[in-house]
Amino acid sequence: MFYMVVLVGHFDLSTLRKSGWIFNVATDHVPWWQIYTYFDFSKTSWHALLQTMPTQFALLFFNILHPPLNVPALTVTLDQDVDTNHELVSHGYSNILAGLAGTPPNYLVYCNTVIFYRVGGGKRLAGFLLVVATAVVLWLGTAPIAYLRERLAPRPVIIGY
Numbered sequence: 001m002f003y004m005v006v007l008v009g010h011f012d013l014s015t016l017r018k019s020g021w022i023f024n025v026a027t028d029h030v031p032w033w034q035i036y037t038y039f040d041f042s043k044t045s046w047h048a049l050l051q052t053m054p055t056q057f058a059l060l061f062f063n064i065l066h067p068p069l070n071v072p073a074l075t076v077t078l079d080q081d082v083d084t085n086h087e088l089v090s091h092g093y094s095n096i097l098a099g100l101a102g103t104p105p106n107y108l109v110y111c112n113t114v115i116f117y118r119v120g121g122g123k124r125l126a127g128f129l130l131v132v133a134t135a136v137v138l139w140l141g142t143a144p145i146a147y148l149r150e151r152l153a154p155r156p157v158i159i160g161y
Contacts, residue, residue, distance in 0.1 A: 032138050091108070094106040
């Protein structure tokens with residue numbers, strides 16, 4: 001929707017980057033934890049929070065409902081026993097930690113889980129390596145994207161001598 005408004009309104013992307021509406025991946029080098037500096041509970045609109053409670057409860061219900069449905073489906077798809085109790089407890093712990101850290105909740109994405117298991121991801125080492133890779137990406141931030149953008153960006157073609 002944002003880019004549709006930009007397109008319809010004929011807004012200049014460089015102006016939007018300078019004014020902070022779009023991240024400038026190539027030059028913005030901010031630490032990953034900077035988002036936590038924006039939390040200011042004194043500026044929280046508790047009325048708006050209360051108004052969104054029905055939607056939040058619907059999302060909570062859906063988030064509670066999907067693991068008991070998807071984990072048995074994983075058992076059938078992968079043709080191996082996936083411990084439903086272990087998965088539900090793991091989801092509970094990860095969502096508590098996510099809530100305390102102010103991040104989005106954990107959500108079992110069925111197709112990603114199937115692919116992860118099929119490439120040997122059902123072992124503890126694979127889970128540990130996934131955590132390490134996620135932490136590396138978190139610490140590196142946007143630097144790899146800026147590097148790839150610089151290396152893969154089309155170069156202007158100079159015609160003539």
